[in-house]
Each structure stands twice: as C-alpha cells, then as structure tokens.
Amino acid sequence: MANKTLNNLLSTYNRVPILGCHDALSAIIGENAGFKALWASSLGLSTVQGRRDAGELTWSEILNLASNITDATDIPLLVDGDNGHGDYNITRLFAVKLFKAGVSGISIEDQLFPKRNSFMEKNQELEDAETFCGKIAAIKDSLGEDLTVVARVEALVVGQGIDVALDRAYAYVEAGADAIIIHSKSSDASDVASFVQSWDQPNPLILIPTSYHKSLSQYIVGLKVGGVVWANQMLRVQVTALQKVAAELLANQNPDTLEPMSSLKEIFSLVGLDNLPIEDLTYQRRSVIKKNHD
Ligand code: SPV
Numbered sequence: 183m184a185n186k187t188l189n190n191l192l193s194t195y196n197r198v199p200i201l202g203c204h205d206a207l208s209a210i211i212g213e214n215a216g217f218k219a220l221w222a223s224s225l226g227l228s229t230v231q232g233r234r235d236a237g238e239l240t241w242s243e244i245l246n247l248a249s250n251i252t253d254a255t256d257i258p259l260l261v262d263g264d265n266g267h268g269d270y271n272i273t274r275l276f277a278v279k280l281f282k283a284g285v286s287g288i289s290i291e292d293q294l295f296p297k298r299n300s301f302m303e304k305n306q307e308l309e310d311a312e313t314f315c316g317k318i319a320a321i322k323d324s325l326g327e328d329l330t331v332v333a334r335v336e337a338l339v340v341g342q343g344i345d346v347a348l349d350r351a352y353a354y355v356e357a358g359a360d361a362i363i364i365h366s367k368s369s370d371a372s373d374v375a376s377f378v379q380s381w382d383q384p385n386p387l388i389l390i391p392t393s394y395h396k397s398l399s400q401y402i403v404g405l406k407v408g409g410v411v412w413a414n415q416m417l418r419v420q421v422t423a424l425q426k427v428a429a430e431l432l433a434n435q436n437p438d439t440l441e442p443m444s445s446l447k448e449i450f451s452l453v454g455l456d457n458l459p460i461e462d463l464t465y466q467r468r469s470v471i472k473k474n475h476d
C-alpha cells in the first residue's frame with residue numbers, strides 16, 4: 183500500500199470520481215465542489231502553458247505546476263507523469279520530487295519517449311514491458327509506501343488486444359505498481375469492460391472514459407473499478423467559455439451580456455484574498471509586548 187489516503191480511496195472500489203485539473207484554480211474549484219481526489223492532466227497542464235501534450239513540458243516544469251496545485255488544495259493529487267520523461271533514473275527523480283512537493287501519486291504510461299497524447303491519430307509506440315517495469319520498481323524502491331504508483335497500460339490505445347494489456351498489467355503489478363489505468367481511445371467500452379472483468383488482482387483499476395463514457399454506462403454496474411478520471415472536461419469547457427467571452431466582448435464591448443459571471447468577491451474568496459484585511463491587522467504592524475526588565 184502506498185500513499186494511504188489515495189490508496190484508501192481507490193481500494194473502496196467505489197469508482198471514486200477523480201477530477202482532471204490543469205492549474206491551481208481548476209483544482210480549487212474541484213475541491214470546493216466536493217471531489218476527493220485530483221488528476222493533474224498532462225494535456226491540461228500543457229495546453230494552459232501553450233504547449234502540446236507530446237512531452238513538451240519538462241518534468242521540472244510539471245513539478246512546479248503540480249506544486250502550485252498541492253499548495254492550493256488539501257485533497258490527494260495524482261500526477262499524470264506521461265512516460266516518466268526519461269529512463270528509470272529520471273522517472274525516479276521526477277517521482278521523488280513530486281512526493282516532496284506533496285503529491286500523493288504518479289501515473290506513468292508504457293509509451294516510448296517522446297510521448298504522444300493517446301487521442302492523436304497516429305498510434306504511438308509502446309515501451310517494452312521490462313524497461314517499463316524497471317521504472318516502476320525504481321520508484322517503489324525509493325519511495326515505498328510514500329507515493330502511489332499507477333501504471334497506465336496503453337496496449338488497447340495502440341490496437342493491441344486485451345491479452346497483451348492483461349499481461350502487461352500483471353507484470354506492472356509484479357514490479358510494484360499499486361494501481362493500474364487501463365486506457366482506451368475507442369468510443370466503445372467493451373474492451374475496457376472485458377479487461378476489468380478479467381482482472382483478478384487486488385490492485386485497483388482506474389478508468390479514463392474520455393471517449394467511451396456513453397458506452398460505459400451499459401457495463402458499469404458490477405464493474406470493480408477503484409477510480410474514474412474525468413481528465414479534460416474542465417479544460418474543454420473552460421476553452422469554450424473563454425472563446426465565447428472573447429468574441430462577445432470584442433463584438434459588444436458590454437460585459438453585461440456575459441452574465442452570469444463570478445463576482446470579484448467570489449474570485450477573492452477562491453484564493454483567500456478576502457482573508458488579507460484581517461491578516462494585515464494581525465501581522466502588518468504586530469504590537470510589541472514589552473518585557474519588564476527590572
Ligand atoms: C490526460 O489528461 O493528459 C490524459 C488522459 O492522459 S487523456 O487525454 O484522456 O488520454
């Protein structure tokens with residue numbers, strides 16, 4: 183068992199909803215809404231930096247972005263660590279730094295460097311299982327129970343079958359993975375559902391139903407799943423909203439047409455700016471207690 187809080191959540195097999203966030207603000211909003219865990223999406227983190235989800239953010243940039251999230255929230259953060267951003271040594275270093283930044287878990291996926299977003303047209307290549315197992319073991323040997331290691335299986339994404347996916351998942355658990363993400367870019371959830379039905383290990387499974395959420399509903403009852411990551415809906419809705427605002431402001435120069443819109447008071451309260459006046463009173467000129475020196 184690794185990071186207890188995240189593992190406890192996943193081990194209830196309650197299909198814990200995990201919110202994909204892309205910065206501290208989206209993470210705060212998720213926590214306030216009641217989510218019990220967060221996913222720092224590589225797609226989200228990259229896109230809000232104007233980068234492509236193809237390994238263009240370095241691991242140290244991701245570390246900084248992830249620490250903005252852990253500083254701002256109190257619920258467990260699972261960081262999408264792509265393929266570890268290098269060999270076992272770099273992957274381990276990245277994981278150790280994430281742990282020190284307050285991250286609860288890292289997900290690494292069995293794609294060759296440089297990674298490509300799973301939804302890109304061209305299939306990416308898988309890393310050989312032995313090399314990938316070395317990355318898992320290196321993290322576990324350094325961090326043991328402190329960090330949850332989630333191994334993400336991309337076999338279905340590249341068109342390999344359930345048997346390959348299962349073989350890989352068993353090997354990753356043997357190497358020390360605490361949980362498995364079985365990913366798919368299909369709109370049909372049947373392969374993912376078969377994988378879940380065949381899985382006989384205690385290590386929880388996590389799903390990311392970006393493309394197959396509609397189809398999943400017919401299988402989900404009875405599926406033993408630890409967590410469900412809603413990876414990029416916050417990002418996508420934000421983009422639509424921002425595009426609409428930009429177009430309307432340019433066209434109308436009238437913010438009233440944008441209502442409902444968060445008040446400044448609400449913006450202040452999201453990050454605690456409204457606490458500052460009382461903090462100013464307490465700390466800005468702290469009264470000095472005079473000692474009696476006689
Ligand atoms: C991410 O959020 O970056 C993911 C999930 O890896 S997905 O984009 O759905 O593959």
Ligand code: MG
Binds near residue numbers: 223224
């Ligand atoms: Mg990703």
